[in-house]
Amino acid sequence: MNPWATKETTLKCDDECLRLQRNRRLADALNIDLDTHIDDHIPYSDTTLRLFKEDPTWAQTQEREFRVFAAAAEEKRLRFKPMPSNKRAFLHSLAEDFGLDSESQDPEPHRHVCIFKTPKFVSAPQKTLVQCMRILRAAAASAAASSTRQSTTMAERLPPIQAFNAYLLKDPRFGLTIDELDQSLAAALAAVTRSGPAIKFTTSFLPSDEIVIKATPAGTAAAIATSLSVTPQSVEAALLAAKPTLTTTVSRIGLASAVLLCYVDSSLNITRREGTAAPASAGGWNAVASRGSWRKTAQSQSPIASAPRSFLALKRVSLKKSEKEKEPVEDDWLAAVEESGGVEGEGHD
Numbered sequence: 001m002n003p004w005a006t007k008e009t010t011l012k013c014d015d016e017c018l019r020l021q022r023n024r025r026l027a028d029a030l031n032i033d034l035d036t037h038i039d040d041h042i043p044y045s046d047t048t049l050r051l052f053k054e055d056p057t058w059a060q061t062q063e064r065e066f067r068v069f070a071a072a073a074e075e076k077r078l079r080f081k082p083m084p085s086n087k088r089a090f091l092h093s094l095a096e097d098f099g100l101d102s103e104s105q106d107p108e109p110h111r112h113v114c115i116f117k118t119p120k121f122v123s124a125p126q127k128t129l130v131q132c133m134r135i136l137r138a139a140a141a142s143a144a145a146s147s148t149r150q151s152t153t154m155a156e157r158l159p160p161i162q163a164f165n166a167y168l169l170k171d172p173r174f175g176l177t178i179d180e181l182d183q184s185l186a187a188a189l190a191a192v193t194r195s196g197p198a199i200k201f202t203t204s205f206l207p208s209d210e211i212v213i214k215a216t217p218a219g220t221a222a223a224i225a226t227s228l229s230v231t232p233q234s235v236e237a238a239l240l241a242a243k244p245t246l247t248t249t250v251s252r253i254g255l256a257s258a259v260l261l262c263y264v265d266s267s268l269n270i271t272r273r274e275g276t277a278a279p280a281s282a283g284g285w286n287a288v289a290s291r292g293s294w295r296k297t298a299q300s301q302s303p304i305a306s307a308p309r310s311f312l313a314l315k316r317v318s319l320k321k322s323e324k325e326k327e328p329v330e331d332d333w334l335a336a337v338e339e340s341g342g343v344e345g346e347g348h349d
Contacts, residue, residue: 012119014120014122017122020122040135042135042136043097043125043126043127043132044094044097044125045093047089048093048097048129049132049133049136051086051089051090051093052129052133053133054086055087056133059129060128060129062080063094063128066078066095070098070100070123070124075117077116077117078114078115078116079113080112080113080114081112082109082111083112088111088112091113092104092113095113098121098125099120099121099122100115100116101115101117101118102116103116161272162263162271163233163263164239164240164262164263164272164274165216165235165262166212166214166261166263167213167243167246167260168210168212168261168273169210169250169256170210170256171209171210171257171258172211172256173256176211176255178205181203181255184249184253184255185213185255187249188242188246189246191242191245192241192242193238197217197231198218198230199215199216199217199218199235200215200216200217201213201214201215202216206268206270211256212262212264212268212270214264214268215235215238215239217230239261240261243259247259260275261273262274
């Protein structure tokens, strides 16, 4: 009697087998039918998917051959007809995804691929290549839509660029009054209203020693509400067009050192000015004070900042004389003094 006839041979479960068992236990716990449920797992390699996209119709035919071979328990070897190297590469990659062994046989032009079932083979992947390509396309479309929504949300969160609505006079002349300024600039400001929307100007002195000439819609509240010509963009365009004339007038009379375009809110806080890249949130008197003259004064009074950087090289003097420069030492100094005529200048003050 053969002792091996009644002994059962059990194949060792590999990683794919363990994964299928875990999925089955998880599906039973969550009441998921694996026959109808499709998850987003892709059981194929990137190489297989890339080669599949080169010729999907031919690749689907080869995949069906693989599935028929995998389902036939009695079949152990499948031989394909000779084909080019790129198509043989697809068969090798697909065989690895199925858990099958593959090898190329015979030289060119008769080189072909043979696949074999080994103990590591369990079953064919549940998803087809076409199903996996649909999952990838859906994931790509979802990612693109999410990126678009995120970009739109970020764009909505960004504060809008505020159009200029005022002139800013820097370093005005000492003792200048509002009445004197309005009379001097009346003609220049009238050019803005003649060529642009119906607006009026209000002059205000700021604590930063600057002057704001703000443009606001003219007329009654009802007329302003129904007017389509007075927009922030139209006001900015009118101010920009009349700025050269206003700058010439201010410079000729000596009213201020410069004229800039700016945006001021209802509380006369400057949140945007021409020639600066300050964010809209950094405005008001804090932004004005940060550009004040006290910083320049502090820098000009600092002796360290204005002192030139220089170095003085000192020559190192040797404190020791050479042996040749040393004076001879007398052994009997008293006799030497007597020979020289005695000691002169003895006594105390």
